[in-house]
Amino acid sequence: MTTSDFYSDRANGPIPRTHDVLPKATAEGLFSLFRSKAQAHWLAQHFPEHCVDGNAISGTDQSALWSNVRAVIPELKEDSLFGVREQQSDDVLFDLMEYAAARIAKPVQGRWHEYMKHFELDFAEALGKREFRQEVNQILQRGGTMYELGPGGRIVRIGTTEVQQIIQQMVPASGDATLDGLLQLAKGLYISRKDDDRVLALDKLWDAFERLKTIDVSGNKKQSSNVLLDNITSAEFREVARAEMVALTALGNQFMIRHHETDKHPVPEVAQDYLFARMGSLIVFLLKVSNRLS
CATH class of the missing domain: 1.20.120 (Four Helix Bundle (Hemerythrin (Met), subunit A))
Incomplete structure (x- = not known):
């Protein structure tokens, strides 16, 4: 997936980057992006769930993933892990983006495992990191924030x-x-x-x-x-x-x-x-x- 510009950007120019504090919609969008990537196995390379009939990666060990997230980012409000719309602090969200950027890899369907009825997963790490960065930065840009996820996987403040x-x-x-x-x-x-x-x-x-x-x-x-x-x-x-x-x-x-x-x-x-x-x-x-x- 690649991001694209919007009609309003083409007609009126980009949204001014003026917010030092994340707007509510931007904050929710960043957390939802992290959760959706976790559910779609973009973090499975680091937290693999192996097929019981062989050693191929078939999905994500969600328990191991979220246990690690809570340990590394203890300020995370756990209710949000289960879909409760409670806004995280900006620091927690930025930590989550950096956490994902360091571990993310785009899952690619490999061999079809007929007996277990699932695909074995391969991973395109460089592509996944690039697409994740694009998606994060589109959310930050469309929210008019002064932040972006840099090529090194760190959130930076770009200023005015x-x-x-x-x-x-x-x-x-x-x-x-x-x-x-x-x-x-x-x-x-x-x-x-x-x-x-x-x-x-x-x-x-x-x-x-x-x-x-x-x-x-x-x-x-x-x-x-x-x-x-x-x-x-x-x-x-x-x-x-x-x-x-x-x-x-x-x-x-x-x-x-x-x-x-x-x-x-x-x-x-x-x-x-x-x-x-x-x-x-x-x-x-x-x-x-x-x-x-x-």
Whole structure:
């Protein structure tokens, strides 16, 4: 099975990805997807039920599967295992998606066992993982959430559209390993589900900005910044970029991004995407005009 787009996406564009908390319908859809895959033997390769007349896999050992799920994800509300519509927490649902992504394989009918009247099961693991990821991400996308199941089988927070665009563009090739490392670290931390990681990502992004301002003339930040800005051919826009650099430097000093003295203000959680996108946009622009972007 492959997912497809919908009329509303084609007519109106994709649903905005704005929800940090899973809508009820999205949460129920994710759990139903997990349960349906379990019932359709997509987890049978890891939890096999063997034919009594031979050793072939004929289905799923549901008891072993659900015992393992409850042991690995103890916060799971057990009533939901039996069809009671009780909403799980977002963390539990994301754990379930990652649990399945690590173990899932699409069942393929093999030899027909005439005596026991069932097919022996083979498994297409790579295909199953790909199709499961597509289905999970369609549910998350159609629910307008800021999350997706990544190729490595982990749920990541993709942020707003602006953040997504910056993360995709931020592939530094500055020649300065420290600068490039700080930017890669900031990207990796920012897609975390943990708020503390995203706070740290802002810290690393501002550190990268300070590093960028000294990359051309070591030890002289003002002169180095001027050299960096000289890469902008438009004199008028050069002053726009200079003002933005000054503004974001002041913002970093005012809020608890790089400094944590008692007179600094915490960054509101609702402002994290805005700040990451704003600083990221400036850094990407400065890297691009100075030919330091891969």
